[in-house]
Amino acid sequence: MEVEIKTWLADIKQAITEINLFLPDKKDFYAFQRDLKTKRAIERNIEIIGEAVNRIIKAYPEIPITNARKIIDTRNRIIHGYDSVSEDIIWAIVVRELGNLETEVDKLLKK
Template identity: 45%
Template sequence: MDKRRDIEKRLNDVLTSVMKIEMFVESRPKRFDVFCSDEMFRCAVLLNIAIIGEAVNHILKIEPEIHISSSRQIVCTRNYIIHGYDSLDNEILWSIVINHLPLLRTEVEDLLEKYKS
């Protein structure tokens, strides 16, 4: 697979995971206490944040200068989820969902326009 198509595939992976998280949030009351009390919800969000981090990591290896805000923090969050899973802070995860994913979605959609084959 050429670099351009690989980046496009990884961007689509990010967008798909963001959209899944948005769907999970939209199907419940948009409240922190609901997030904390629903283990299945938290696990679904965690898996998709990890997928986002893995995809962004691959993108950065191909195109280190790509414009994704907080790209290094996204990868670090993925690493923390995988390696520090026993000390995850629900407030940080909820903040990612509420405050950071909307910008990531916009940036990825814009990048996909650029990388479409």
């Protein structure tokens, strides 16, 4: 695997790790809603994930990343449509989707 791909995958892994560190204990949505710094930190890491996925699929479209287009679209929405980003959507991504992405990234990094 190319060095640049491993770098981008490592960036995704690091962003997921940071999101998990920032999350309130017991993944409490209401605590998340009340904590502006945590929301912004998580949004920033989702931006990083989206940008890394975008670079990977542009350079190597054969690399399988589930929901790659949705990940990129979410990044774009946070950056360009920041005023329309829903806390509910961000929360759903974090609690439902990041674990699957982390598993995929771990498998790809082992190749």
